[in-house]
Each structure stands twice: as structure tokens, then as C-alpha cells.
Amino acid sequence: MWFWRRRKSKEKARDRLKLVLAYDRAKLPPGKLEGLKAELLEVLKRYFPADESGVEVRLEERGENVVLIAEVPVRP
Amino acid sequence: MEARAIVVTSGKGGVGKTTTTANVGTALAHLGEKVAVVDVDVGLRNLDVVMGLESRVVFDLIDVIEGRTELKKALVRDKRVQGLYLLPAAQTRDKEALDPERFKEIVRQLLEEEGFDRVLIDSPAGIEKGFKTAAAPAEGALVVVNPEVSSVRDADRIIGMLEAMGIQENYLVINRIRPEMVKRGDMLAVEDVIEILGLKPIGIVPEDEHVLISTNVGEPLVLRSGSAAGRALMETARRIHGESIPFPSLEDKKGFWAAIRRIFGGA
Numbered sequence: 001m002w003f004w005r006r007r008k009s010k011e012k013a014r015d016r017l018k019l020v021l022a023y024d025r026a027k028l029p030p031g032k033l034e035g036l037k038a039e040l041l042e043v044l045k046r047y048f049p050a051d052e053s054g055v056e057v058r059l060e061e062r063g064e065n066v067v068l069i070a071e072v073p074v075r076p
Numbered sequence: 077m078e079a080r081a082i083v084v085t086s087g088k089g090g091v092g093k094t095t096t097t098a099n100v101g102t103a104l105a106h107l108g109e110k111v112a113v114v115d116v117d118v119g120l121r122n123l124d125v126v127m128g129l130e131s132r133v134v135f136d137l138i139d140v141i142e143g144r145t146e147l148k149k150a151l152v153r154d155k156r157v158q159g160l161y162l163l164p165a166a167q168t169r170d171k172e173a174l175d176p177e178r179f180k181e182i183v184r185q186l187l188e189e190e191g192f193d194r195v196l197i198d199s200p201a202g203i204e205k206g207f208k209t210a211a212a213p214a215e216g217a218l219v220v221v222n223p224e225v226s227s228v229r230d231a232d233r234i235i236g237m238l239e240a241m242g243i244q245e246n247y248l249v250i251n252r253i254r255p256e257m258v259k260r261g262d263m264l265a266v267e268d269v270i271e272i273l274g275l276k277p278i279g280i281v282p283e284d285e286h287v288l289i290s291t292n293v294g295e296p297l298v299l300r301s302g303s304a305a306g307r308a309l310m311e312t313a314r315r316i317h318g319e320s321i322p323f324p325s326l327e328d329k330k331g332f333w334a335a336i337r338r339i340f341g342g343a
Contacts, residue, residue: 008261013225014268020225021232021272 022059022066033057040070049075077278077316079216079245081183081195085238086220087230089201092251093220095287095297096279096309097198098126100218102296103313105160109193112151112186115165116210117200118174124164128294129154138166138173140182147185156299161192176212183213203233211238216245219275222252223264232273247278249312254283266323279312280323281305 023030037057044050054073059066084097094115101113115123118138124130135150140163147163154160163182166173186192199210211217217238221231231248238246250269257263264272266280284305290297297306298313311321 010258010261010264010268013264014272017225017228017264017272020229024229024232025236 018061019059022061026059026066026068028059033059037070041072044072051075077216077245077247077318079214080187080193081197081213082216082218082316083197083199083211083214083238083243084218084220084249085199085207085211085234086201086227087203087207087234088222088227091220091222091227092249092281092287093201094122094126094198095291096218096220096249096251096281096312097123097196099296099298099306099309100279100313100316101194101196102127102154102157102160103298103310104194104196104317105154105157106298106310107313107317108159109317110159110161110191111194111196112161112163112190112192113196113198114163114183114186115198116174116179116206117165117198118206119165119167120200121165121167123198124152124162125294126291127154127162127296129162129164130294133162133164136164136166137179137182141173141178147182147190151190156295174206174209176209179209180213203230203237207234207237208241211241211243214238214243216247217243218247218249218278219273220249220251221269221273223250223258223266223269225264228264228269228272235273235275246275248273248275249279249281250277251279251281252283253280277323278315279308281308281312 037055041050041052041055051073056071058069060069084093086093097113101111105111113123115121124133129152132152135145139145140147140150151161151163183195186195197210197214200206219231219234221227250266254263258265270277282304284303286297286303287305297303298310314321
């Protein structure tokens with residue numbers, strides 16, 4: 001039944017807050033990451049065949065720190 | 077708290093800054109401190125009505141800064157509690173008159189010349205000049221936050237700014253908690269807010285309709301017994317005063333035993 005599977009709204013609030021605060025603290029609006037992603041890809045492509053469609057750049061909380069994660073699939 | 081000049085702030089408006097200032101100030105005076113509560117919200121004066129002192133305001137902070145009156149004469153003494161004084165904000169004057177350096181000097185005079193033990197500064201909402209002026213003389217802060225995403229986000233911003241200003245002794249006042257919503261998982265719990273913001277609480281205050289009733293009549297909650305928020309705010313003041321008081325559990329107390337306790341314990 002749907003209400004059993006419904007996630008508590010508090011969990012959602014926590015997750016959204018953690019993410020938004022990660023960007024706030026890094027003074028980096030999520031929109032800016034798109035620019036970073038494009039430039040990053042340009043550089044990476046000089047070194048190896050990267051798969052553009054699967055690239056993901058995001059911030060994540062790791063304990064005390066906020067880290068920038070870039071996932072770049074390498075074309076086989 | 078060691079800090080004698082304490083700014084009450086939140087970033088977001090409407091989370092309970094003025095209620096906290098009025099009640100904690102009143103309670104600290106009740107505990108024997110000589111307290112000045114200062115309203116810095118120039119143009120949007122509120123602390124006077126919340127405290128029920130609006131009819132006794134003659135001069136304001138800007139009058140003092142611009143030399144129209146002495147500091148002593150601008151202070152409104154609260155006759156209900158010994159040692160409690162209000163320094164009202166200007167309602168009409170230009171807020172440019174209030175700059176951080178001049179405000180710092182006023183707070184210094186209160187602490188060093190007028191013999192106040194504690195100055196509580198009610199900051200305007202926002203992160204602009206008004207906030208920065210209010211925080212300028214502060215050595216510590218009460219960051220008022222509601223368990224709600226926009227309030228927590230703004231509180232995070234304010235905490236960062238306080239630290240950047242060198243204000244060190246900062247605590248959370250987590251306000252307007254609804255235990256039954258927390259229990260159902262539809263409200264951030266106290267622990268969530270503490271973890272996300274990385275700051276210790278000094279006050280945990282439940283949502284309580286008595287808050288509105290007390291502002292309706294202009295009598296701080298801590299002066300009347302029998303309200304949950306009033307108790308929590310009195311405890312907040314006791315912790316600031318230096319007592320170590322554990323935080324009560326915010327479990328829903330509407331059950332049978334709570335009813336018994338209310339009847340016999342007056343809790």
C-alpha cells in the first residue's frame with residue numbers, strides 16, 4: 001500500500017538541506033556546475049576518450065568536508 | 077554563557093527572534109541579572125509591543141546616537157521585573173543613522189558605564205547592514221531556528237557570517253517544534269537540526285499558542301506559569317545564566333500520564 005512505502009517527509013527535508021547547504025557553503029550555485037562540467041570535459045577529452053553523455057559533476061558531504069565528485073565514464 | 081553582549085538572530089524572519097529576546101531578557105532579569113534588551117530593527121520596531129512597554133517609549137536608539145537624549149533617558153524600565161530595561165528602535169527615522177561603530181559604543185556604555193550585566197540585541201531579519209550592525213558589538217549569539225528547510229538554510233548562512241565576524245560563543249535556539257509531527261516523521265527533529273548546523277542548542281522550545289496570547293496582551297510568557305514554551309524559554313535563560321539544565325524529552329506529552337502530571341504537578 002502506498003502509505004507504507006511513503007518516505008517520511010522529514011527524511012526528504014534532511015537530504016535536500018544537506019545538499020543545498022553543501023552548495024551554499026562552497027558558494028557554488030548548482031547552475032555553475034554545468035559550466036565547470038563543460039570545461040572539465042574539454043580538458044579530459046585531451047587525455048582519454050570520455051563519454052560525454054554520462055558525465056556527472058556534483059558536491060557531496062563527506063563527514064566534515066564537502067567534496068566535488070566528478071564521474072566520467074571512459075568510452076570502451 | 078560568558079558573552080555579555082548577545083545578538084539574537086536568525087536570517088529568516090518570523091522564526092521567533094523577538095519573542096526569544098523578550099522572554100530570555102525578562103527571565104535573565106528574573107534570575108537577578110541587570111539586563112538591557114535592545115531593538116535594532118530600525119523602522120520596524122516590535123520588541124516594545126511584544127514586551128508590553130509600547131506606551132512608555134519616549135526616546136529611541138537613534139535619538140541617543142544623534143545626541144538628542146542621554147542613554148539613561150532612553151531606557152524604558154520594566155516595572156514588572158527588577159533590573160529589566162528596554163532600549164527601543166526608532167520607528168520612523170532613517171536607518172542609515174545607525175552604524176556599527178556607533179552602536180558598539182552604545183553597547184559598551186551599557187556594559188561599562190550603566191552597570192548592565194547583559195545586553196540582548198534583537199537583530200532585524202536578513203543578512204544585510206541591519207544584521208551586521210546588530211551583531212557588531214556581540215561576543216556571542218543565539219541563532220533562532222525553526223525545524224524547517226528555509227529557516228535551517230538561513231541559519232547556516234548566519235552562523236557562517238557570525239564566525240567570519242569573529243563572534244565565537246554561538247548557540248541554537250530551536251523554536252516552534254511540534255512533537256507530534258516529529259514523531260510521525262514529518263518534521264526535522266532537534267537532533268537533525270543540530271547535526272546539520274553543527275552548533276549546540278541552548279534552548280529547545282515547542283510550538284505553543286500561549287506565545288501569541290502573551291504577545292496579544294504584552295506580557296512575556298516567562299512571567300506566567302503554565303505554558304510549555306514559557307518553561308522552555310525560562311530554562312534557556314537559566315542555561316545562559318550558567319546553570320546546567322538537561323533538555324527535557326520532547327516526546328508527546330498528551331497521554332494519560334501527562335494529564336495526571338498536569339493535574340497534580342502543575343506541569
